Amino acid sequence: MMKKHFLDLKPKEIKEYIQKCGHGSYRLAQVLEWAYKKKVDDFHSFSNLPKDLRNRLDSDFALRVFKIKNKSTSGLDGTIRYNFLTRDGNTVPAVLLPQRERNVVCISTQIGCVIGCKFCNSGKKRFVRNLTRGEILEQALDVEKDLSIKTDGILFMGMGEPLLNFDNIVNAIKTMTDPEQMGIGRRHITVSTVGFIEEIRKLRQEKLGIRLAVSLHAPDDEIRGRFIPGVVPYSIEEILKEGIAYSRSNNSRLTIEYVLIANENDTLLSAKKIVKLIKKHSDRDDKIQINLIPYNQTGKDKLLCPSKEKIESFRSFLIKSKILAIVREPRGLDIGSACGQLGV
Numbered sequence: 511m512m513k514k515h516f517l518d519l520k521p522k523e524i525k526e527y528i529q530k531c532g533h534g535s536y537r538l539a540q541v542l543e544w545a546y547k548k549k550v551d552d553f554h555s556f557s558n559l560p561k562d563l564r565n566r567l568d569s570d571f572a573l574r575v576f577k578i579k580n581k582s583t584s585g586l587d588g589t590i591r592y593n594f595l596t597r598d599g600n601t602v603p604a605v606l607l608p609q610r611e612r613n614v615v616c617i618s619t620q621i622g623c624v625i626g627c628k629f630c631n632s633g634k635k636r637f638v639r640n641l642t643r644g645e646i647l648e649q650a651l652d653v654e655k656d657l658s659i660k661t662d663g664i665l666f667m668g669m670g671e672p673l674l675n676f677d678n679i680v681n682a683i684k685t686m687t688d689p690e691q692m693g694i695g696r697r698h699i700t701v702s703t704v705g706f707i708e709e710i711r712k713l714r715q716e717k718l719g720i721r722l723a724v725s726l727h728a729p730d731d732e733i734r735g736r737f738i739p740g741v742v743p744y745s746i747e748e749i750l751k752e753g754i755a756y757s758r759s760n761n762s763r764l765t766i767e768y769v770l771i772a773n774e775n776d777t778l779l780s781a782k783k784i785v786k787l788i789k790k791h792s793d794r795d796d797k798i799q800i801n802l803i804p805y806n807q808t809g810k811d812k813l814l815c816p817s818k819e820k821i822e823s824f825r826s827f828l829i830k831s832k833i834l835a836i837v838r839e840p841r842g843l844d845i846g847s848a849c850g851q852l853g854v
């Protein structure tokens with residue numbers, strides 16, 4: 511039988527296990543420190559634990575379950591794409607985005623995706639299953655170990671729709687943000703969603719302090735409907751309102767993602783409409799940023815990226831309208847690691 515993945519256990523479950531083995535619950539803090547702070551990948555190295563507990567852990571659990579299937583480094587910007595092989599033979603992509611002061615890892619939450627946005631190749635793969643809590647965490651731990659670095663930020667922007675794997679991402683985030691475990695700053699973790707408003711509300715109630723990004727991609731539902739299928743049953747206005755409510759609740763910045771596609775959503779009229787919508791639902795104290803993502807070619811559709819001038823005039827209209835807008839340069843285009851390219 512396959513050993514259970516240790517990283518799937520919540521701290522409470524580890525504590526129960528330790529007690530069942532006849533040891534004091536104070537051992538929990540030691541175990542968490544080895545597993546998540548020191549990031550040791552072998553139970554035998556948990557050196558301040560009694561030997562019998564180390565042996566039992568080792569016979570009952572696997573501390574790591576992925577193998578690195580392949581890995582490629584961008585010659586353009588140092589981005590590194592990993593494909594991890596799961597125990598049931600699936601592939602999970604994750605990407606290290608080295609930034610000036612931080613190592614940010616973009617991770618996946620599902621194998622395949624049920625949404626099927628037209629422009630996105632990351633989600634073209636048929637949905638297979640949710641990743642477990644442990645598989646979500648292990649992506650970051652394996653990248654760290656492979657490169658001997660420390661993760662300072664996490665983007666839930668890889669394959670899959672994070673909010674449809676709600677319990678596992680919330681559990682993983684609790685371990686990521688706990689100073690006694692991975693200790694990643696709350697504001698350096700961003701969950702991106704195509705817009706499930708019930709789940710955004712639930713996430714708000716979890717009070718995790720992390721950031722939210724909503725993938726709007728259009729100024730109205732007619733245009734959005736051309737790219738994002740009816741599986742997402744909410745209007746742009748509902749998603750925007752819920753996103754703003756989220757950012758107000760923890761005083762964080764809301765990111766609006768907007769993939770710019772030539773002759774589809776890149777016109778001045780679209781820019782005007784999106785400004786109007788944001789103004790309608792926000793006030794001066796709200797922190798909102800639009801990330802304009804020039805469409806990355808996936809080779810699977812006939813869509814095109816707008817010209818540089820077109821992108822710039824869209825952005826400058828937003829800026830003139832006092833909306834913070836940045837153009838997100840693609841990362842690792844040469845290795846297929848940019849947004850929407852994580853198909854496997």
Ligand code: SAH
Binds near residue numbers: 671703
């Ligand atoms: N499912 C979540 C998480 C994925 S985040 C979500 O939709 O938000 C990845 C981001 O890249 C999303 O905003 C997605 O819409 C965007 N994206 C997908 N395909 C793209 C492409 N071909 N070019 C640029 N951005 C793309």
